Amino acid sequence: MAEHDLEKLKIDRGPSAAAVPRRRRHWLRWAIAALIVLALIAVALKLTGPQAVETATVTSAYPSQSYTLLNATGYVVPQRKAAVASKGQGRVEWLGVLEGSVVKQGEVIARLESDDVAASLAQAQAQVKVAQANLQLQRAELKNAEVDLKRYRILVPQGAIPATQFDAALARFDKAQASINSDEAAILSARANAQAAQVAVDQTVIRAPFDGVVLEKHANVGDNITPFSSASDSKGAVVTIADMKTLEVEADVAESNIARIAVDQPCEIQLDALPDVRFAGRVSRMVPTVDRSKATVLVKVRFVDRDARVLPDMSAKVAFLSKPVPPDQKQAVIAVQPSAVVTRGGRQVVYVIRQDTAHEVPVTAGARIGDLLAVQGVKPGDVVALSPGETLKDGARVTVAKK
Template sequence: MAEHDLEKLKIDRGPSAAVPRRRRNWFRYVLIALILLALAAVAFRLTGPQAVESATVTSVYPSQSYTLLNATGYVVPQRKAAVASKGQGRVEWLGVLEGTVVKEGQIIARLESDDVAASLAQAQAQVKVAQANLELQRAELKNAEVDLKRFKILAPQGAIPATQYDAALARYDKAQASLNSDAASIVSARANAQAAQVAVNQTVIRAPFDGVVLEKHANVGDNITPFSSASDSKGAVVTIADMKTLEVEADVAESNISRISVEQPCEIQLDALPDVRFAGRVSRTVPTVDRSKATVLVKVRFVDRDARVLPDMSAKVAFLSKPVPPEEKKAVVAVQPSAVVTRGERKVVYKIDNDTAREVPVTTGERIGDLLAVQGVKPGDVVVLSPGDKLKNGARVTLAKK
């Protein structure tokens, strides 16, 4: 009996005893994994990307520091004409296209001229007829004058009747009057011929001044009728402009007009040429106010002519307190001053590249408005604003949400 009790005290080392132990080991492994994950999360939170504010490096012009005010407008030629003819007719020849450079007096187009040419020939023939009649009357006057002189000698002697003398005198007076009439007829015929010549000249359309063709309104075969509103007729053949007279017409608020004066220096920027600044001068101020916009029209001329400047380009005008010196005509790189910090003896900015802050040494220049001129970075670079002392070179960063 005692031996049987001892058998009960033996430890069972079979498969059924190993199961609880494996369960305890699996629970231990899971607990360790959770602890490691928690530690990793804490470490990631402590060493994760820093949230920073950023700014973009830009390019500015030094003239912005002494700009009094800005205005917008358009490039407009002050000498512009819609070229037409006072005569009517069909276009039979057109010698220009858009962009063609023309000289004063150059033939632009011709209208059909058969009818007016025939009228001119007829008028010129009438002049010749009047001249022939004049010569005939001169001969008649000369003959009447000879007879009158003869009868003046014979009449006092009674060789001829007094009535014959009176007839010779009347013939002379009539010949003199006819001569004067024919002379007036020549003047009238020549005037008619001149009018016909003007009509012929009007069929030839010429450039009124040196310029460039901006628009072509008619083609060969179109009817030109300047003073008609018919749908199938054209008024002008082309529109030309003198490119030497290009100016910028800018709208300036009437509250700022006192800050503008004639010959005031300006800087002109065209939307089509954003990287170029053109020197300008205030030409004149139109002495009226646009009620709807409360603005005054100010005209600014270009100091130097540039072939790239075209009519109707959008423009921005900066009215300056002084002319731009030659050394300040080029753009400079600038950033917000808070982006520049001192590290040791160097001034640096932190450039953001692939979510990493890279320390870049810079050289600072003058203040230009709210910006600071720098060298060492280029326009378009993104830098950290107000980087703290904890921000190190190579640190991971993320942009703070605004």
């Protein structure tokens, strides 16, 4: 083979074969640069975008929380309560009260049909009059027998009358005297029967046993009233009344905490129905037994001041205090979490969050109330940022961090 032909067999190592790795290195540089740019953009967005903050709500707090030893829950219960019924049996013919009616002691609440017992009373009263008439008759007989006996006592010694006639006069006198005693006993018996009949009549009139308020109405006109009734067509009680002056809160306290409670200890009562009101209370008494199933002791707390809005069976929370609340600390104050208050430019501020924007609000901090801090300058319901960092500024956009 000629030398010229061998040169044609050489491998071509020209520029077309080296261009491939250079192209790969060129795209690699562009990819690294793009990643750096994206990272810088992410950092910039993080610095300039909404900041995530934890928030809390401004609330109302009572200074008495600083004196609270322990808390318990319970219900308002009247200590004087009665299901009013009649010892007699009959049908209701008149009912004069409704739920919520205020009644006085001795006031007529209802009446039962009384025709039968009224007739028995009239008969018993007539028997009294008959016994009294018989007594008058026997007294007249005794008087006549006594006159005869005196006359015969004079005539017998003179022999004017036989002894047998004197004996008959004496027997007549003794009999008349015995009849007097019998008729007097009959009058007492008739009067007792009349009194029993009067009681039966009185039992058809149902009266309030004490001053109170009607809580429930169990019967209506036409219902049968039977004492201790279990029949489906009869009632046992007509109404249930309670003395509102005896309302107390009955709360269960764990037996491990009972040593921290004493009779007449000051308390503060909050009712679920009146959440914005605090009632002053005192420990009335502690029931001297433990509920085994719950390991609690029943503590009764009385209201210091009567309030017409307090009703039986209301849910209540009781705070047992170490000392009475001073008069100037009985009103609620505005409070926040202490971490929400920070110092900016030598003044205390909080950051109120409105429409995803932080607004710097100057406040004046007060005393600690339990886990909260009393402040002035915000209002209950405001949402504030907790532990705001130095980067949080007035007007900054924020998002609420999920807890």
